[in-house]
Amino acid sequence: VKLACEGTLAEDAYQALNLQTLGSRLGALPVLRARVGNDPGLWQIREVGDGNLNLVFVVTGPAGGVIVKQALPYVRLVGESWPLPLYRAFYEYQALTRQAARAPGAVPEVFWFDPDQALIVMEYLHPHRILRQKLIAGERVAGLGRFLGRYVARNAFLGSELAMKSAAKKADVALFAGNVDIPAISEALVFTDPYHGARLNHHNPALDALVAGLRADVALKTAVQDLFMAFASNTETLLHGDLHSGSVMSTAEDSRVIDPEFAQYGPMGFDLGMLIANMVMAFLSQPGHRERADMGPYQDWILSVIIDCMAAFRAEFTRLWQTERTGMLYPACLFEEQGHSSDPALQRLLTRIWNEALGFCGIEMHRRILSLAHNADFEAIPDPVLRGRLEARSLAMGRDLILARGAVGDAAALCALAGDHDEKG
Ligand code: SR1
Ligand code: MG
Numbered sequence: 001v002k003l004a005c006e007g008t009l010a011e012d013a014y015q016a017l018n019l020q021t022l023g024s025r026l027g028a029l030p031v032l033r034a035r036v037g038n039d040p041g042l043w044q045i046r047e048v049g050d051g052n053l054n055l056v057f058v059v060t061g062p063a064g065g066v067i068v069k070q071a072l073p074y075v076r077l078v079g080e081s082w083p084l085p086l087y088r089a090f091y092e093y094q095a096l097t098r099q100a101a102r103a104p105g106a107v108p109e110v111f112w113f114d115p116d117q118a119l120i121v122m123e124y125l126h127p128h129r130i131l132r133q134k135l136i137a138g139e140r141v142a143g144l145g146r147f148l149g150r151y152v153a154r155n156a157f158l159g160s161e162l163a164m165k166s167a168a169k170k171a172d173v174a175l176f177a178g179n180v181d182i183p184a185i186s187e188a189l190v191f192t193d194p195y196h197g198a199r200l201n202h203h204n205p206a207l208d209a210l211v212a213g214l215r216a217d218v219a220l221k222t223a224v225q226d227l228f229m230a231f232a233s234n235t236e237t238l239l240h241g242d243l244h245s246g247s248v249m250s251t252a253e254d255s256r257v258i259d260p261e262f263a264q265y266g267p268m269g270f271d272l273g274m275l276i277a278n279m280v281m282a283f284l285s286q287p288g289h290r291e292r293a294d295m296g297p298y299q300d301w302i303l304s305v306i307i308d309c310m311a312a313f314r315a316e317f318t319r320l321w322q323t324e325r326t327g328m329l330y331p332a333c334l335f336e337e338q339g340h341s342s343d344p345a346l347q348r349l350l351t352r353i354w355n356e357a358l359g360f361c362g363i364e365m366h367r368r369i370l371s372l373a374h375n376a377d378f379e380a381i382p383d384p385v386l387r388g389r390l391e392a393r394s395l396a397m398g399r400d401l402i403l404a405r406g407a408v409g410d411a412a413a414l415c416a417l418a419g420d421h422d423e424k425g
Contacts, residue, residue, distance in 0.1 A: 145308025206388030273360025
């Protein structure tokens with residue numbers, strides 16, 4: 001499966017690229033020659049992967065730049081003791097092409113895919129930076145909430161049988177069902193490990209008593225498993241699957257979503273919940289990153305992103321419901337064509353998505369503190385005492401969301417709850 005360009009690498013067997021070999025191995029590829037420059041000797045190559053799994057190279061030269069992303073045969077964060085199949089790059093490529101069609105302009109353009117080398121050449125987003133870094137630095141991004149809400153709504157709706165023909169959607173569910181090992185990471189790290197003493201877990205010792213309480217909380221663990229069952233069994237749409245603030249790149253006014261290698265079919269509320277959780281954790285962690293005088297306005301801006309995101313999600317989902325409901329679900333023949341409004345059905349569906357999103361949000365707020373993969377929002381706070389206090393707030397709010405999310409009616413109520421859990425609140 002190679003895209004609209006000629007050429008191949010000299011060898012078929014997989015080899016991980018490095019700074020020394022990239023130029024000679026990819027130097028003949030027309031896509032790089034056209035977009036970077038004809039002479040690999042003039043290319044500047046940097047490895048910038050700060051995620052947990054892959055190699056990511058920025059390759060620039062006289063003609064411009066590209067990103068070369070290559071999967072490693074193991075989890076980078078852990079090492080070779082945790083093997084991970086290279087075929088995941090195929091699913092990332094498949095997800096990127098679907099998302100580009102469903103939310104035009106929202107993801108980097110893909111120029112080349114090589115399944116043997118598990119390698120994707122894509123658009124170099126510049127001067128974009130990882131959103132999480134911007135949130136830690138206190139930088140604003142215009143239009144962020146609207147962009148994210150629209151991206152999630154379009155992918156949720158257009159990847160489901162609300163819009164897709166059932167045969168095409170079932171074939172795609174079957175295709176993505178081949179991506180076994182990546183969902184297994186979320187199944188363990190998100191839904192299981194935070195709630196028992198799993199081998200790779202780690203947490204701030206200041207949280208020991210709280211953590212013991214959460215792990216002994218049967219009602220909490222049961223509610224998490226209910227949501228896990230929805231995640232594992234409900235194939236209603238194609239998810240990004242890992243939509244945190246490290247999967248968004250932004251300038252002051254432009255954003256893109258990257259890294260859909262965790263793409264799988266799942267419940268519509270999952271991406272929304274992960275995204276909101278990461279914004280809430282950015283909000284709660286602010287006392288670790290700036291002085292009180294600067295903090296209030298910036299925290300208000302973070303909450304406004306959540307409000308804008310949910311407003312845009314609802315508006316775009318509603319617009320698509322009214323104009324692109326071409327699948328087998330909630331068909332016009334049962335509603336509009338009989339003179340019945342489908343709006344109550346839409347509102348009921350949006351309420352269910354919101355409720356599930358809040359539950360997934362609470363779980364993400366736990367797992368980033370309790371299991372293997374933590375986030376820099378908390379980890380970059382040098383004072384372990386302050387960090388522990390803020391992490392404890394995320395654990396408490398996460399528990400509220402998992403167990404009492406029915407009381408959180410909308411984004412404003414969620415933001416009020418975040419305010420209640422805030423250090424200064
Ligand atoms: C072992 S991978 C750990 C985490 O990194 C990814 O970004 C996902 O969030 C995953 O859970
Ligand atoms: Mg990632």
